[in-house]
Amino acid sequence: MTRSIITALLLLMIGIPTLSSAKNITLTWDPSQDPDVAGYKIYYKAGDQSLPFNGTGLPQGASPIVVADPSRNSIDLTLPDDGQVYFFAATAYNSLNVESGYSETVASAWIPLLISPADAGAVAASVNLVWSRAPASYNVTYTLYYGTDPKLNPATAGLMAPPSSSTPPLSPAIALLALLALAGFAISRMKGITGYPLRAGLAATACLLVFGCGSDGSVTGNSTGGAAPSPLYTEVVPDLTDTQLLLYDLEPGQDYYWKVVAVDDQGNSYPSATHSFKAQ
Structure with missing residues (x-):
């Protein structure tokens, strides 16, 4: 063993x-x-x-x-x-x-140390993010990344379910039937043709347009059948000279991630670790 x-x-x-x-x-x-x-x-x-x-x-x-x-x-x-x-x-x-x-x-060099809040800790509706200051010889500014994306990708966009539509989209087949009905009506007026077949065709077309061929007349949309997923996003706050930033209005129960990247006047980057916290 x-x-x-x-x-x-x-x-x-x-x-x-x-x-x-x-x-x-x-x-x-x-x-x-x-x-x-x-x-x-x-x-x-x-x-x-x-x-x-x-x-x-x-x-x-x-x-x-x-x-x-x-x-x-x-x-x-x-x-x-x-x-x-x-x-x-x-x-x-x-x-x-x-x-x-x-x-x-x-x-191999100084990097920002994330001081507060504690990694994987719990915070209130607001939190003061605090990190360590670089030695004076480094001459850096700080960029703060925070958000709900664990990877803190600046290109992250919200992933929201599309809203349901109150009006069903007009399908190509229904549009074609509508055009045919209008053409038939125009021809009948030109030749003085009237009667039940034409009226029935127009009524059927109107039914298709109003009900979208649904068996029960209900409107169909893009509903996901459940709650929309939480959006993933990353906020980027550049050119900071202080080593703390206060965040407001955090969403209760949401996990947040953050990191700091210091950049010196030579363009060298000094990235911190990524920490997380949960809003209460």
């Missing part, structure tokens, strides 16, 4: 500029206390903290980078000077390649 192993914990990152326009960093983690630990795996990804950490492009290899020596608790990595923030997490694995969960995630 395989035992679970203790998750490795990344503790420290140290960036050291080099002459090759790249950046060397050292990742350090707490060794696993499991006697069967066989090594560690370092997962990474550039640009955001969403799983999976499936990054590529580092000289040391694609994610995960395997450290096959259980006595080691650090690794030196070289990052390209591409303006990206790289995110890292470690796992420990044993002799049967059973792997622990991810450690705490760390980043």
Whole structure:
């Protein structure tokens, strides 16, 4: 029976500029206390903290980078000077390649930390979103993303059921019958032809126009037969210099998501994690 192993914990990152326009960093983690630990795996990804950490492009290899020596608790990595923030997490694995969960995630540069509200917490009808301020040397502004879309896609649009129509649409067949009836009426007036067949044809056409060929005379529309789904949307608030924003009039029972992206004067982005809260 395989035992679970203790998750490795990344503790420290140290960036050291080099002459090759790249950046060397050292990742350090707490060794696993499991006697069967066989090594560690370092997962990474550039640009955001969403799983999976499936990054590529580092000289040391694609994610995960395997450290096959259980006595080691650090690794030196070289990052390209591409303006990206790289995110890292470690796992420990044993002799049967059973792997622990991810450690705490760390980043290659400062990123905004979402302070309040607590992730997955409950809030009232209004909430003050608070995040950490960048060091003065970063010279950043903040863009806040929030809404009901878990992915916080700025292009998200509301997905509402179409409203039911009180007037049924005129089908091509009914329109054709109406035109034929009008043509027949015009011809009969020209030739002085009157009588029951024509009147019956007009009556039938009128029935089709009014009732839409329904068996019970009811109007049919585009009803979905149920409640409309909650709309998904993302609000974007750019060019913030403060590190908090008060939101009003939240919908009770609705889950909301938010994140902050800091951008410096060189165009480099520093994205936070995405947190959620529920309005009460």
